[in-house]
Amino acid sequence: MEFLVIIAGFLLGMYLYDWYSSRKSRPEQRRPHARPAWLPKRAGLPPVVSAWLRYFPVTSALIAICVVVALLSGLGQPGPVVDALKISGPFQGGFGSVLSGQVWRLLTPIFLHFGPMHLLFNMFMLWDLGRLVEQLKGSRFVLGFTLAVGIGSNLTEYLLTGNPNFGGMSGVLYGFFGYVWMQGKYNPRFGITLTQHTVLIMLGWFALCWTGLLGPVANWAHTGGLVLGAGWGYLKRQARR
Numbered sequence: 001m002e003f004l005v006i007i008a009g010f011l012l013g014m015y016l017y018d019w020y021s022s023r024k025s026r027p028e029q030r031r032p033h034a035r036p037a038w039l040p041k042r043a044g045l046p047p048v049v050s051a052w053l054r055y056f057p058v059t060s061a062l063i064a065i066c067v068v069v070a071l072l073s074g075l076g077q078p079g080p081v082v083d084a085l086k087i088s089g090p091f092q093g094g095f096g097s098v099l100s101g102q103v104w105r106l107l108t109p110i111f112l113h114f115g116p117m118h119l120l121f122n123m124f125m126l127w128d129l130g131r132l133v134e135q136l137k138g139s140r141f142v143l144g145f146t147l148a149v150g151i152g153s154n155l156t157e158y159l160l161t162g163n164p165n166f167g168g169m170s171g172v173l174y175g176f177f178g179y180v181w182m183q184g185k186y187n188p189r190f191g192i193t194l195t196q197h198t199v200l201i202m203l204g205w206f207a208l209c210w211t212g213l214l215g216p217v218a219n220w221a222h223t224g225g226l227v228l229g230a231g232w233g234y235l236k237r238q239a240r241r
């Protein structure tokens with residue numbers, strides 16, 4: 001029941017956010033590769049980095065934050081950095097930390113990664129899917145989507161397991177995947193359709209994680225992200241790009 005309430009609430013919020021964004025967005029803001037007006041011009045950077053920041057500022061920022069957190073935390077080793085970013089603080093049960101004012105904890109587990117392969121795999125997928133969505137939908141959409149799906153997937157994992165020791169961008173990534181999958185399948189104006197091969201790989205990996213063969217995995221975060229992203233994409237299937 002808790003899972004269904006979370007999903008229904010966040011899908012409603014996502015739909016309203018996307019509707020509001022589409023009403024406020026001007027046509028020139030939605031062109032692929034247009035530099036957002038709020039992003040300042042940058043000089044003295046390598047051309048490749050400048051291009052990343054110009055065309056994909058939110059995706060680039062998310063990757064940078066994950067890498068910095070990985071370096072500071074020793075790839076998720078127990079310590080003050082991990083304690084500060086988990087959904088629940090040390091010696092705190094339930095949402096005591098959040099209710100005391102540490103509201104960032106609802107989102108920040110997405111920036112924690114435990115081991116080099118966890119970080120590399122997620123950053124590769126974030127660069128692939130994040131760039132795609134940011135190019136098609138714009139930076140503000142990607143920022144709002146990441147906040148909504150990140151918080152939603154974290155809450156799903158924590159409420160259904162009661163274990164605060166989880167992290168990773170995977171819930172958001174499955175959200176991106178679900179969104180692109182549904183938009184490509186049902187919205188002819190979206191412009192991108194995932195191949196059957198890609199869909200099978202993503203769903204196969206999703207199922208493999210649930211078997212337990214890969215060790216401890218935040219499977220409910222994956223599930224929450226996938227359902228939220230796919231639901232958002234399906235509800236907006238008639239929307240314009």
